Amino acid sequence: MLETRNLDKSFGAIHVTRNVSLKLERGERRVILGPNGAGKTTLFNQLVGEIVPDKGQILLAGEDVTALPVAKRARRGLSRSYQKNTLFDGLTVEENLALAASVHAGVSMTLWRDALQSVQVRAIVEEVANQVNLMPYIHAKVSEISYGVRRQLEVGVALATKPLVLLMDEPTSGVGPEMAKGFHDLLAGLPRDLTILIIEHDMDLAFAVADTITVLNYGEVVFDGLPEDARGSKLLRDIYLGAWEDA
């Protein structure tokens, strides 16, 4: 579904992505692990097109999208959430979801008709709001909901584009352990055919939700395999777990 081939990126002297090749099958849920500065978010940025790689290719559903701009990739089914909430602050939860849904529903450029009243948009908003448990807050403004709920909305907005591949950048960053568990349930409730790539810091959660695990270190893939193997891997413990436990 999503594949990278020999992706490479440097900022000046800093080599942030080294020859990264990944392959996600349809419906696969993969977690990317790695210490801070391992190049996880930079990899995401390249996947969605916010950063152009120096070398390599990105394939979405078998097609080369390396040269496509952000918006076009998104319309082909690639969606992401951000590590730092990137919401529409002055608007309500419903409006946030509707904005995202309207692009998929094809009413983002229409004139004359109220986009919020579009049947398709309403259907998507309701579906997503249920998936990420936002129904109780649907009419609240972003400024009026708690941080944890905003994290849910962050994922909700990404989901409302009805993606084929969903990239989640630390969806549980900054929320308490209880919310993190809630997130586990949330993931479980998502359709099984949705391909998901998650950057996650919480090891327990990572092993609980992942079908496969990729470990990045200094921009390089140092492990790629099943969670069971990762758990036992000495290499992983040395470069990642150690660093993580120290921090």
Next chain:
Amino acid sequence: MRKTLTAALTGLATILAAQSALAERVNVGLLLPFSGVYASLGNEIEAGFRLGLEHFSDDLGVEINIIREDTEVNPANGLARARKLVMQDGADVLVGIVSSGVLGAIRDFVHGAQVPLIVANAGNDEATGERCSPYITRLSFSNGQVNRPMGRWMAEQGVRRVYTLGADYAAGRQMVGGFTEAFVEAGGEIVGQGWTPFQQTQDFGPYLAQARASGAEALFVFYAGGEAISFVNQYDSFGMAEVMPLYGSGFLTSQLYVNAQGESANGVITSLHYVPTADNPENTAFVEAFQASIGRLPSEYGVQGYDSARALVEAIRTGATDRESLANALRQVSFEGPRGALSIDPATNNVIQPIFVYETVSGENGAMTQKVLATLPAEADPANGCVMPAPVTN
């Protein structure tokens, strides 16, 4: 549709005119820029106009009521103000108009409403040419009129090859055009022309260097206001005076700016319809009075206001107090003023006046003054497509 407009306006005009005639009072709408870049011109014209009324309207027996409106340098605003003066304030006559753009904007309105307008500055040739009107009488000058005599005079002086520079807008093109036409006709040659973006040019260096490289004998330019000061100062700083003497339209070294130019203007020869040093008794009296009330020497703008007032008073003295009779009487005024003998050309309604060729020289206590080199005979503009009925004489 235009006919209905004209008819409506005429109807209104007649009612208002009838009212004011009864009161033996003439409402004068003074339309001048009191803010914006031409504010200093507006203020000087008003000062001259008020001085003229003071001098000439004793024992007139008709009260003159002045209503001022600020046109800024904005044609649309000027037209709105003109309409207000006529439609609401019942002005019997309009006086003023500094910029040609404003004159162009209000022309159709004053013509349609049949309100006499005394133009106290704006010089666009069309206003007394193809777009002339029996209701518009110009007491100031036309762009061509001021500069044509200079073309012939320079040719007579033996100047053969000239480079011209001017501000790139309609008035600049007409001023330089008037000169060029007459100069070429008299056997001169224009070796090159430069046009500087109007009100966007602060540095004339590049243009001066081009003029210099042209190898012309002399430079003829039109600039006014702040541009005139910058230009003359920069011309002098490049030492151009040694290789290419500067001639120009007299606005370049107007009394209004010449002291800001100082010694830089020394030796510049220009032509204009008025100089404060013109030697005649009317001018002596005017200059003295102007200095007494304003505290400095008058420029051409002051005298245009002064003569406009005099023309108005002369017209009223013929018994005219309503719009129609004022318009008719204004076309026939003639008098000896500070500029010399003035009359109105019945074919175009433009003023006929002598043109002074003068050199700017250092005078007493460092102030610059004007040395008149020649007073060229009064001349009328060609009709330029102006067709209108002759004034009614009685």
Next chain:
Amino acid sequence: MTPDLSFWTMQTLNALQLSMLLFLLSVGLTVIFGLMHFVNLAHGALYALGAYFAATLASHAGFWVALLLAPLGVAVVGMALYGGLIQRMRKSGPMAQVLVTFGLIFVLLDLTRIFWGDLALAITPPAILAGRVDILGVGYPAYRLFIIALGLGIFAALALILSRTQIGAMIRAGVDNDDMAACMGINVERLFFIVFCVGCGLAGLAGAVAAPLLSVTPGMGLEILIPTLIVIVIGGLGSLKGAIAGSLIYGFVQTFGAVLLPGVASILIYALLAAVLLLKPVGLFPAKG
């Protein structure tokens, strides 16, 4: 017409002269923007004020005194503006700041009209700079060379201050990242105050320097505002490099455009601005990547 070498030499000097004048104006504006994130539209009005101060001072105490005191006077006005308006507007959005400084343009313009009248003023340059200097066979006005030298001098001084002194390091840190600067223990308020006043002083200096070259009119501030903004936008906001690059581009395009493409001289610089923004939406050398 056969333009020879001396013609091009002269035009190059003309272009340099215009560039340096614009540099004096734009450098203050761009550094204030880089540091404080707001565009002081009244910068042009301060330039006009500098010219008027200089005109008045020059008639009483001579040119050199005027050249020294006029920028100081404008810096004092800058202090008053900072204390009275700008400081309070620091937390408001950029729109509010643009508006306040737009209002200031109106106020300062009419104040100069009230104090100095509508008539244009002028200053004669001092005798020592009144003549011409021979450069490559071209007699070039000494006063214009003085402007070029002054501009280059100020550029060198600012470059030194920014790269070698402590306050320069603070300014660079502030432009780069104001949170970080505050963390590093820099007194941000004081830094802003100093930079703002120096910026205003430079605008005043530009006005004083321009006065003998151009005419001093109430509208001069508004006339110079757009060229200055074009310079800093082409150059990229917040950087000394951008200010000098933008000034040079403007000066040369304007000068040689007038000579080589007179028909389109008035739109050339706007076309260039549009082209630069199309290719580089944040100018050529912005302070931040």
Next chain:
Amino acid sequence: MFRHTPLRYAALIILFSGALFTAFTAGYFGMEILTEILILAILVLALDLVAGFGGMVSLAHGALMGLGAYAFVALATKAGLDPWVAASAAVAITAGTGWVIGAICARSHGIYFIMATLAFGQMGYSYFFEQSFFGGDDGMVGPRRFDLGFIGINLNDSRSFALFCLAILGVIYLVAMAILRSGLGRSLTGVTHNEKRMRALGLNVWRVKADVFGLSGAMAGIAGVLAAQHIMFISPKMLHWTVSGEALVVVILGGLGTLVGPLVGAVAFVVMKHELSHVTTYWHLIVGLVLIAVVMSRANGIFGFIEARFRPKTDRMIQSIQTRDDAKEIAKDA
């Protein structure tokens, strides 16, 4: 996202009845001023659409208005088209030009966007200033007013023309509202709030900006056509950047991004200008001081100030409680 509060409805009703009252009671010049306000109101509505709701602060709107006026006059007088046809074509031309400017400037933000629009505006100004075909700096005369004779209205009567402008303004207000509620308007709000996210959601951001700029350009063009008919004279002055600057002052003075505020601003600005210019030639000074005072009050313009004053106390209390809870919750979560 744009919402109509009771206060906004009240303000609209007051403004509308005020305009009607003036139209039927004012003298000649009062009518002229009313028409001036109504035309300015159309221009500032167009500007509020892009600046207030789209964050695209434009210094090209005066030029777009002027372009509309020139296109209308040239097509009506030089090409001899029917005024209605000429006006429609003129509006189409400004819409297209606005769209192109919006598309080109879409990548720029903040001061860069302002300067990019300034560049296009000034190019237009210089063009019309220098083209003798369009009368150069002297401008052009002769646009005819629309002929509404078939429904018995003579627009050469200043009251009829003022009412006609009022009707057009009303229609444009409704159109602006509809645009803001449409899919395009919602997308625009999204872009203003968070352009990066909208792009990541698959939105063609530049298209949204260009489309809205084009629509706004059409409105500015309508203002230009009406201004040309009102004054019956046009000059390059209309295209100068200071006209755009003034319009921007009106928008912000009234209240950016409120639609109603700019209308209030237009009334305040024109009335203030006319009243003051009779008292002193230094009226800019006073306008400048008022502007500074309004901005320093930290309200969103005059209308924002009124909204802040009139918002019910309970409303404010609820909000402050919510904010406090919010803070607590964030603290707990973190």
